[in-house]
Amino acid sequence: MARTGNNLERIKFQNIESIKEIIYRQGPISRAEIAELLQLTPPTITTNVANLIQQGIVRECENVPSQEGRRALGRRRVLIDYIPDAKYTVGVECGYHGMLICLVDIRCNVVAERKYTDRISYYEETIDAVARHVEELLEEQGIPREKIAGLGIAFPGFVNQREGVLRYGAINKWKDKTITKDLESRTGFACIMENNVRCCAIGEAMRSDRLRPETFAYFLVSRGLGCPMVIRNRLHVGEMTGAGEVGHMVVAPKGPVCPTCGNRGCLEGISSELAIRERCGQAVREGVPTLLNAVCANPAEPQIEEILQAQNSNDHVVCTIMEDAITYIGIGLANIINFISPPLVIIDGRILQSEKNQKLLIEVTRNNLFSVNVEEVDMEFVPFNKFRAAMGAAALAIRKFILEERR
Ligand SMILES: [Zn+2]
Known part of the structure; x- marks a missing residue:
């Protein structure tokens, strides 16, 4: 008996969560639409929505149909949505x-x-x-x-x-x-x-x-690199703590030694902001002629904004380092896309704000994708926001x- 009780309880919780989720994603939405989308009975929807209204987090709102809709439907539909405040x-x-x-x-x-x-x-x-x-x-x-x-x-x-x-x-x-x-x-x-x-x-x-x-990957290039995933509206947290830690994927076995993991040629050791800064600083320290000497407060330890400024001015040294870094990011990103096949990858990072770097990343990634639906993966760049x-x-x-x- 206890087992049945637990099952019923679980189904009840699942129903409430599904209803809250569908209102969140698709609200304002009518009770009938919720019932149809979730394949639940109208009384189940009515009872649960009444509870949410009583809790004060959702409300009924009447939508005003267009003139045409009014003639066709003949009455207003009552919709349900969250009360934002x-x-x-x-x-x-x-x-x-x-x-x-x-x-x-x-x-x-x-x-x-x-x-x-x-x-x-x-x-x-x-x-x-x-x-x-x-x-x-x-x-x-x-x-x-x-x-x-x-x-x-x-x-x-x-x-x-x-x-x-x-x-x-x-x-x-x-x-x-x-x-x-x-x-x-x-x-x-x-x-x-x-x-x-x-x-x-x-x-x-x-x-x-x-x-x-409902499913997408979020690819961030910052001090390190990460690619967490949202799967069916839930953050994939994995069994331990490291889901989405793609930074130490080896992409160039003869590449530089990564200061974090100690391996050669991991993505983070070549393409992270820290790696790019280190490589640019090294060029300055070696006396290679570069605009970094003019734009940086401390040229031996350039900041990422200063490096981007030099790249914008077509500084040869910086452009080469940046192209190299983005090429490896593209290889890493293609591996990730091949592996999980997400419909969307959201791409974030200060070095991926310029059109030039975005174009290069898309090109390298697409060239390395192994899939019949290469064109179907949507790669969207989001603006930097701290x-x-x-x-x-x-x-x-x-x-x-x-x-x-x-x-
Ligand atoms: Zn590493």
Whole structure:
């Protein structure tokens, strides 16, 4: 008997989650359409929607049909949709750009974004600062605590989302920090933590202004490289902590030694921002004539913006290093696409903002694809935005604390 009870309970949870998900992705939507799409009975939809309305997170809204539609249908349809300001979440990224905080509504519309100058160096101080800044932001925005569904936290490094533990922090080499628990006790809010690049991916999956396919890959070239995946609307988190860590895939066995993994010719050791900066700096140190000497504050240690500026001015040294880096990125990306066959790859990164670099990446990737549907893979470049991971962490909290059912 207990078993049947558990099964019924599980089906009930699955139904509620499916209904919330379909309203999120397709709302405003009618009860009849929900029933049809999910193959559930109208009474199941009616009961569950009534519960959501009672909870205050969705509402009925009448759509006004066009003149033509009015004649054809003869009556208004009642549609269901989320109430954007019914709940909010806060996303925080403690990363290389500092401490970034983003407040979003249920629809992941950004209400406020703030950058704080706190240095992320000591653990307890960092956690205290996050808690303090979240409170300040809510006060400043006049959002009562009961409207906050939860916090999402993004960190670069290896994160075990289920356990809420930062297994290894890329910035300070923090090990096994129970960040979720520590922030919950300081803020009183429910918390969830993820790797910062994976947060970027979930942020795209939850975007309100653009419906993404249910499955896609998110490819980021930054200090390192990452390619998390969203599969059927869920972030693929894997069994351990490293899903999407493609940076140390070897693409050139005779390439340079990677300072992180120690292997030769991994993608990160050739094509990451750090690798590009290192190679450009080396050219300067060796006395090769380059515009870097003119555009950089410290030519021996060029910043990525300065390198891009020199590339823009067609500096030969920088253009060669950049083309080499992007060629290897294209080979790596083609391998990834061949392996998982996603309908869409979202591509992010400062070095992939210019049309020239985008064109080269598309060309190399397509040349290395092995597939009958090479043209069907959509490669979309997104603009650089340093708040992406913080916004994604907030989106993850929406998914966890609003769209999923607590069990
Ligand atoms: Zn490596």
